[in-house]
Amino acid sequence: MSNFSREVSGASWITVGMVVSQMLIIGATPFIAGIYGPTALGVATTFLALASILAPVLTMRMEFLIPSASDIEARWINSYTFKVTLVGSLMAAVAFGVLIRPNEPLVALMFGLTCLAIAGSAVSMQMLIRQHKYRRIGLAKTVNGFGQVGTQVPIGLAWPGFKGIELGFAVGYIATLIAQRSQPRSDVSSVSPSASRKRSLIRSSLLLCVGGVMNALSVWAILLAISLFHTPEDAGVFSAIQRLLVAPAGFVTAGLLPVVTGSLGSAVRGGSSSAAALRRWFGILAPAALVSIAVFVLVPDVWLLNILGSEYAGAGQYVDALALMIGTQIVAGPLGQALVAMGARRTQFIWDVSRFVVLFLVALVSGMAGAGPVLMTWLLSGVFAFGYVVFLVLVYRVSTNISPPKEAVT
16 A cells, blocks of 8 residues: 555544444534533634643643654654653642632543543654554544533533533543543553753753644633633634534644644655645645635524524634634644654744744734724734644745755754
8 A cells, every 4th residue: 555545544434433422412512512511612613722831841842843753753752741641740730720710620520531631642643643553543533522512411411500511621532531542552662762852852842832832822822712702602603613613623623633734744754845745735625725715704694593592693604714724724733743753843932932923912902902802813813824824834945845944853
């Protein structure tokens, strides 16, 4: 089987798993939105956002070094980051319970478990990518959807006042972690990198860690801005739309990012060029993005109102505001780890920081100026779209060696 055929086959397995997962989540969204209401949905989505933002701190983003690392280094990174994540998640649960949700120890426990599962899954997925075990990644995507929906809907029907959405997030991501790590460890070895090499890998991950936190903050910027400057109900309406609209970008990114990252990592380890492969992926993803933008723009508002209910009136305005952002994300998402895989870690860091700073300033200025949640979404979505275009230009320049030489691990 050719490399491209293997990539397509791997993408198919992951996409199937992601489609099943997202269809479960999308199908259950109207029920969850109706059972819990906009406020609970907004608060719970913020819970997930905080856990996602903390994940790169826990792993120090060392998992991004796995695809292009040596076998010995990859095994050590996998073991080391999981241990650090385990300790960090316990500390995160305590801090969450003391500072954010006092007198709610069960929710704090859910938060710690969610942090552990998201961070641990990020590391284990990179090991699977390296080993081209894409079926396992697809299975993990599927069990995530079953875990979330299978918890949130029954809990909501039986105990609507309970934090069922948060519990569903914890169960779903724990199921993902178990599915990705429950495999025979045929590559176990007592050999590990030298102490100096370990320190070098840790230092190399520091920029990735800072950039990863800024990237996570950026991903959740719109929700966090709406939560900060507007009501939980506004955040809940946006969250419902976000759950529905991220599906196309989520399908493409989840299906192709591991495959693209794996192929680029193999190219780097083998010393071959990655420009041709990137051009091929550009040609595949760009038409899909244009079709998605057109579909979003043409979606009648009344459809969303019928799906979500009268509590979510005005949700259609967010669809138009997010269309361009999601369209560009469909192209950029699968290439999200391309710069790191090709060795351009400082370039990735500069892009992460620049996007975060612009998003922060736009959110702060628009919020203080009294911009409504829909206008704020338009402004931040525009920043996202522009940032993705810049990212794609950087990826192409690095792949063709027009940019400065790749940064080495120091």
